[in-house]
Amino acid sequence: MQAWYRGARWLWLLWPLSLLFGLISGLRRRLFRLGLKRAWRAPVPVIVVGNLTVGGNGKTPLVVWLVDWLRRQGYTPGVISRGYGGHSEHYPLVLNETTSATEAGDEPVLIYRRTGCPVVVGPKRAEAAARLASLGADIIISDDGLQHYALARDIELVVVDGKRRFGNGRLLPMGPLRERQWRLDSVAAVINNGGPCAPGEYLMTLAPGVLRPVSGEGEAPVPGSRVHALAGIGHPPRFFSTLTEQGFILERQLALGDHQAVTPAQLAELTDAPLLVTEKDAVKWPGGHNDCWYLPVDARLPTEFEHLLLSRLKELNHGD
Template sequence: MQAWYRTPTWLWLLLPFSLLFGLIAGVRRRLFRWGLKPVYRAPVPVVIVGNLSVGGNGKTPLVIWLVEWLRKQGFRPGVISRGYGGKSETYPLRLTGDTGPEQAGDEPVLIHRRCGCPVVVAPDRAAAARQLVTLGVDIIISDDGLQHYALARDIELVVVDGQRRFGNGYLLPMGPLREGLWRLGGVTAVVNNGGPAAPGEYLMTLASGELNAVGEGEGPCPSVGSQVHAMAGIGNPGRFFTTLTEQGFVLDRRLALADHKGVTPAALAEVQSRPLLMTEKDAVKWRGGHDDAWFLPVDAHLPGEFEQLLLTRLKELHHGH
């Protein structure tokens, strides 16, 4: 909701609902803390990659980075997710090579295809974690789930969009926050996607790879300086468009879609005149409709200080067990 980042005065009408939301969230949190609601603690460490605000902030690139980094440290990581945007007949759902985004959601499918690690989705992340443990993983990464207190966690990483930050700083529905900013004081680390990073935050940068054809990809790969159309169904589409222009592409038309949403045939009809560039997340749920479509993969890069923080915390967990 763009109003959260522009703070129009009419949002004050929603203040009573935000106060109610905060009260309910606080009571729920305490019920878990006091043991009045069950909490599942997995026999392996659990890393939460979440955010305070609704909408995408760049969690998926960090999850992929974590999977690859943990493998280098000798771990066998697996990923759990709610599977937003997908609908399965049964849960928990373990992803295979044939699992599509209509079943598991676009982000879990992207993670599974990129990493090849075990991925399990379920609205009940504790149930997903239980199944993941049976697959032989020795550390669990939860894609989102900071507020899913039914699952105990050992490391909490909060991703912040460096451009949008926390909007107006208010709770839903007056603002974009699921929990107050006080929550940042109790997490392991705050990862800033794209900067500028505030003191104490770890800057994550995204490096673009080579364009990949989506589907059959009949045309030649678009070159830098050529005119293209672009679309993005992510939390902050403007970030993708900026990346393309910084690389030298000339954007003729820009299709900014809602997070997790696919492009409609009517919108595709308007962008047939030039190559269509999209995010890897959009490519996962691509159903065709353009013969010259390409996606731009990105890889996360994080500072050595962040790696050292994780190593220290993992060693503490190992000695604790």
Template sequence: MVDQLWFGHQRPLWAPLLKPLSALFGIIARYRRRQYLNGQTPCYRAPVPVVVVGNIMVGGNGKTPFVIWLVEQLKAQGYRPGVVSRGYGGKSEEYPLLLTQTTSPRIAGDEPVLITRRTNVPVCVDPHRSNAVKRLLQEGIDIVVTDDGMQHYRLDRDLEIVIIDGQRRFGNGHYLPLGPLRESVDRLNSVDMLVNNGGPTEGEEWPMHLVPGQATNLRTGQTCPASMLPAVVAVAGIGHPPRFFATLQQMGVTPVHSQGVNDHQTLSADELDRLAKKGQHLLMTEKDAVKYQGIAQDNWWYLPVEARLPEAAARAVLAKIERLTTNANK
């Protein structure tokens, strides 16, 4: 119902009832932004550059694959990056939480665990991101990348990178709850870099594509082309599950059943087992897989993806970061 309201061509008859709430949300969003720009919002200024990777719309749109790509670019240039996240979907007894390779998604959230396992850099979770940054500084990092946090103005930032859903763009263009926007589209005029995930680019947007790898078994680590798996049941608990199902179709995989679930939703072992029995193999996203590794059956697989951007995009963002570090050392 929400997708129909935000991204559909026909608006439900009750949609106008949400206009006052949407207008109020917009007023608050603009006010918070002005407070930050005027220096009236108390915020933490880190002694190292802070790069925010975010968006102006709710829901997943490829931020985490881009963060992984950016971290790898930074490592290749000799930086010591650390990653900060709010840890949405996780609940820890103590914060800040510095992740290890064995940290559970139940306490840290899906994305931070995935980033930790893929990049092997310090990743810290805290609802107050400034506290996470302070903890990361103890690990000897020299640059911070935040996975989301565009609207978290209590953490000052040096560079803002916005990921745009290239297929859905900004929906109906309205603020929450009438539309999917957390900030106005005009906000894009003030950011440092625009990255378009999987759609035709507009203006100064850099194109990004998520390239799938081989299907990987959750229990054994065995890999094979996804098209070699017969009678696949596809499961996706991401911001926009149809994107995953479309990727499978492009790879020559036609699932016998496709099941989308809410972003960050965790299914029980019994629920997954019942789904798997609809076919021969259960195939899920890598983000989902970090939650189910401990309960996986022999026929459970995941599909890793890798963000790909033009070389010119890598040079552009690294040049911006180099200027930041040069100025910081003066």
């Protein structure tokens, strides 16, 4: 909702609802803290990758990075997710090579295809975590779920969009916040996607890879080519800027909502030139364009963040 980031005055009409949201979420958080509501603890460590705001902030690239990094440290990681946008006949759903984004949601499918690690989707994260541990994962990464206190966690990482940050700083629905910014004081690290960084934040940059075919045949477009661009992610302008920085000339830019799929009518206007999309759009691609390519990105994080993670992992005491 762009009004959250433009400071629209009419949002003050939603202040009573924002106050109610804060009271309810605060009460729920306190019930877990006091033990009146029980959190389930997995038999293996749990790392939550979340955010304070609704919408995409860059959690998925960080999750993929974590899977690769943890493997290099000798772990066998797995990922759990709510599977936003997916609809399965049963949960928890263990992803395989034939699982579609319609069933599991686009982000879990992307993570599974990029990493090959076990991925389990379910609205009850404790059930998904238990299923994942039974598959042999010795550490669990929760894609989102910072506010899902029914699942105990060992390490919390929060991703912040460096450009949009916290919008107007108000709670839902007046603003984009699920919890107030004081919550950052209790997490292990704040990861800033793209910068500029506030003090204490770790900068994450996204390095673009080589274009890969979605439905393309022949040679991929090269920098200097005129192309169309489409992005159904949390902040589409970031993708468009990346393409421009690489030298592509963007004839048309179609920005969709996070997780939103393109319609045939929208696609019909983009068939007269190569079409470049994000990797998240590629996993739910409906077809309809015979020259479509996606741009993968890889997260880059500072060694100081790696040292922090190593230190926190050594402090854990599971199974002792």
